[in-house]
Amino acid sequence: MNPLELARARPGETCTVTLDGRSVEALPGQTVAAALWAAGVTAWRSTRGAGRPRGVFCGIGVCFDCLVTVNGRANQRACLVPVHPGDVIRTQEGTGRVDD
Amino acid sequence: MTERMRLAVVGAGPAGLAGALAAAARGVDVTLIDAAGQAGGQFYRQPAPALNARRPEALHHQWRTWQRLSDGLARHLAAGRITHLTEHHVWCVRRESDAFRVHALLGPAQEEGVTVRADAVLLATGGYERVLPFPGWTLPGVVTAGGAQAMLKGGLVLPGRRIVVAGTGPLLLPVAAGLATAGAEVAALVESAGPAALLRRTPELAAQPGKLAEGAWYAGQLVRHRVRTLARHTVVEAHGTDRLTAVTVAALDRAGRIRPGSARRIPCDTLAVGHGMLPHTDLAETLGCTLNGTDVDVDAEQRTDVPGVWAAGETTGIGGAALALAEGHIAGRSAAARLHGTVPDPRTWAAADRARTRLRAFFAALDTVYAPPAGWAERIPDDTVVCRCEEVTAGEVRTAGPLGAADLRTAKLLTRAGMGWCQGRMCAPAVAGLTGCPLTPGRRPFARPVPLGVLANVPDDETPTR
Ligand SMILES: Cc1cc2nc3c(=O)[nH]c(=O)nc-3n(C[C@H](O)[C@H](O)[C@H](O)COP(=O)(O)OP(=O)(O)OC[C@H]3O[C@@H](n4cnc5c(N)ncnc54)[C@H](O)[C@@H]3O)c2cc1C
Ligand code: FES
Numbered sequence: 434m435n436p437l438e439l440a441r442a443r444p445g446e447t448c449t450v451t452l453d454g455r456s457v458e459a460l461p462g463q464t465v466a467a468a469l470w471a472a473g474v475t476a477w478r479s480t481r482g483a484g485r486p487r488g489v490f491c492g493i494g495v496c497f498d499c500l501v502t503v504n505g506r507a508n509q510r511a512c513l514v515p516v517h518p519g520d521v522i523r524t525q526e527g528t529g530r531v532d533d
Numbered sequence: 534m535t536e537r538m539r540l541a542v543v544g545a546g547p548a549g550l551a552g553a554l555a556a557a558a559r560g561v562d563v564t565l566i567d568a569a570g571q572a573g574g575q576f577y578r579q580p581a582p583a584l585n586a587r588r589p590e591a592l593h594h595q596w597r598t599w600q601r602l603s604d605g606l607a608r609h610l611a612a613g614r615i616t617h618l619t620e621h622h623v624w625c626v627r628r629e630s631d632a633f634r635v636h637a638l639l640g641p642a643q644e645e646g647v648t649v650r651a652d653a654v655l656l657a658t659g660g661y662e663r664v665l666p667f668p669g670w671t672l673p674g675v676v677t678a679g680g681a682q683a684m685l686k687g688g689l690v691l692p693g694r695r696i697v698v699a700g701t702g703p704l705l706l707p708v709a710a711g712l713a714t715a716g717a718e719v720a721a722l723v724e725s726a727g728p729a730a731l732l733r734r735t736p737e738l739a740a741q742p743g744k745l746a747e748g749a750w751y752a753g754q755l756v757r758h759r760v761r762t763l764a765r766h767t768v769v770e771a772h773g774t775d776r777l778t779a780v781t782v783a784a785l786d787r788a789g790r791i792r793p794g795s796a797r798r799i800p801c802d803t804l805a806v807g808h809g810m811l812p813h814t815d816l817a818e819t820l821g822c823t824l825n826g827t828d829v830d831v832d833a834e835q836r837t838d839v840p841g842v843w844a845a846g847e848t849t850g851i852g853g854a855a856l857a858l859a860e861g862h863i864a865g866r867s868a869a870a871r872l873h874g875t876v877p878d879p880r881t882w883a884a885a886d887r888a889r890t891r892l893r894a895f896f897a898a899l900d901t902v903y904a905p906p907a908g909w910a911e912r913i914p915d916d917t918v919v920c921r922c923e924e925v926t927a928g929e930v931r932t933a934g935p936l937g938a939a940d941l942r943t944a945k946l947l948t949r950a951g952m953g954w955c956q957g958r959m960c961a962p963a964v965a966g967l968t969g970c971p972l973t974p975g976r977r978p979f980a981r982p983v984p985l986g987v988l989a990n991v992p993d994d995e996t997p998t999r
């Protein structure tokens with residue numbers, strides 16, 4: 434049993450997004466975080482100070498641990514942002530800004 | 534023709550929905566505003582529509598109540614009595630003479646602003662989970678128990694295969710049951726409270742047979758999925774380098790100290806952990822509402838002490854979905870009557886009032902049972918990161934007390950703990966525990982980070998958007 438079977442989900446076609454250039458299959462409607470979890474990825478950011486890996490913590494938009502760069506825009510909360518076909522997702526280092 | 538009175542309801546969880554339905558049914562023009570894409574809040578969080586779930590109820594308890602709420606919402610939407618603004622993140626509510634402006638940011642990008650005007654406001658913003666730090670709690674694979682539940686209900690995903698659910702509080706039961714039902718192997722449910730503490734509270738708890746039955750139902754699910762429950766145990770450490778590989782748990786004695794030699798290691802790829810909840814109070818605070826500890830203070834009609842502002846659900850104190858429904862219903866009826874210039878008759882909501890009284894007593898009793906184990910703060914090693922955003926360690930936070938910090942704000946200025954993205958929402962309980970400062974809400978000017986462009990474009994006298 435998995436959650437999709439349990440809820441008898443019939444998602445439409447899977448779509449493809451990229452994570453640091455690598456193709457990842459995603460289900461439309463899922464958030465970036467859910468799509469990455471489904472692909473077995475649990476970390477997509479490193480912290481500003483110690484460079485430690487982080488991913489989802491609160492899951493509801495409160496903690497900002499899940500920040501990620503989506504289509505060139507840094508600091509998006511992966512647990513809130515839905516995936517779209519062709520999204521270019523990049524792991525985020527530090528503040529996520531090139532000028533930092 | 535007289536204009537219809539307008540109520541803005543912030544939050545479409547059980548409290549906000551009950552409030553919106555009650556007010557709309559009594560001739561008020563309701564705007565229901567929520568950050569999520571769909572109504573439901575935390576308890577009734579729905580799978581994303583594109584996932585096309587034909588049996589979403591498989592992940593839910595009390596589905597009939599949800600159906601009643603969503604049918605009611607659909608009816609009022611069709612009749613134009615409720616407008617539902619989804620994906621609107623409210624960052625500030627302003628009061629001016631006798632009207633309100635609710636400022637929201639649109640969609641996931643949150644870069645565009647929208648303003649809703651209303652004659653009264655109901656704050657039903659719910660709460661978020663409290664996690665107390667321990668070594669390894671920042672490792673990927675460690676998530677909040679509610680967060681795991683939210684990702685499961687909304688995205689139909691599991692964080693990993695083999696999960697330990699740990700901490701304290703009534704939320705751990707549905708989370709462990711939900712994850713197990715959805716196919717995860719739940720290696721253990723680790724609860725720091727002991728059954729003896731629950732038994733000492735029997736009269737208050739027994740007064741809520743419905744809630745007890747709910748607990749028993751979840752417990753049955755755990756037995757069915759062969760989830761082992763370790764009562765009076767706590768997580769001591771999460772292990773791994775780049776992601777979680779195991780947790781160490783240990784038994785607690787009656788005084789809440791760790792029993793020597795009781796530590797055991799459980800391999801797992803996910804730890805879903807929580808130590809209770811805290812209310813969202815930012816919007817109430819910027820409006821000037823008085824707080825009682827961490828909760829928005831309300832009277833018997835769910836009115837705050839700011840005229841025209843009601844509050845209901847977890848924002849007024851943590852107490853679960855049924856209490857949120859009762860409070861929201863009362864708030865909606867009271868607001869409708871007051872907006873029409875009449876004094877409401879509390880007898881018309883006697884049933885909700887009784888439920889509210891019983892459930893508040895029930896959760897007050899639960900709170901004493903599910904308190905974090907004594908000595909939790911002393912047990913945090915100096916090198917454990919406490920403020921996840923600014924990466925401030927327990928050792929650094931401990932210096933704040935001797936440096937003269939008597940409140941969280943000073944501790945923040947001295948150590949940077951609480952200065953980062955989440956504005957202390959995650960670390961405040963630990964910083965309070967480590968420094969001895971009282972746990973007070975953060976006095977954040979805005980409930981959400983606001984782009985400067987949006988701030989600059991909030992005119993003093995803008996045109997109403999509706
Ligand atoms: C992550 C999580 C998971 C939970 N899972 C369960 C569970 O499985 N079972 C259970 O019994 N209890 C669960 N709870 C407890 C649950 O919060 C309550 O039982 C119940 O949902 C409270 O209802 P409410 O209406 O007060 O708040 P909520 O249901 O939390 O609803 C609040 C709503 O307000 C919205 N909101 C908040 N701030 C803003 C803002 N600034 N702008 C716009 N919208 C805003 C949120 O998006 C949310 O929809 C969970 C709590 C959390 C935090
Ligand atoms: S996981 Fe906390 S904000 Fe996304």
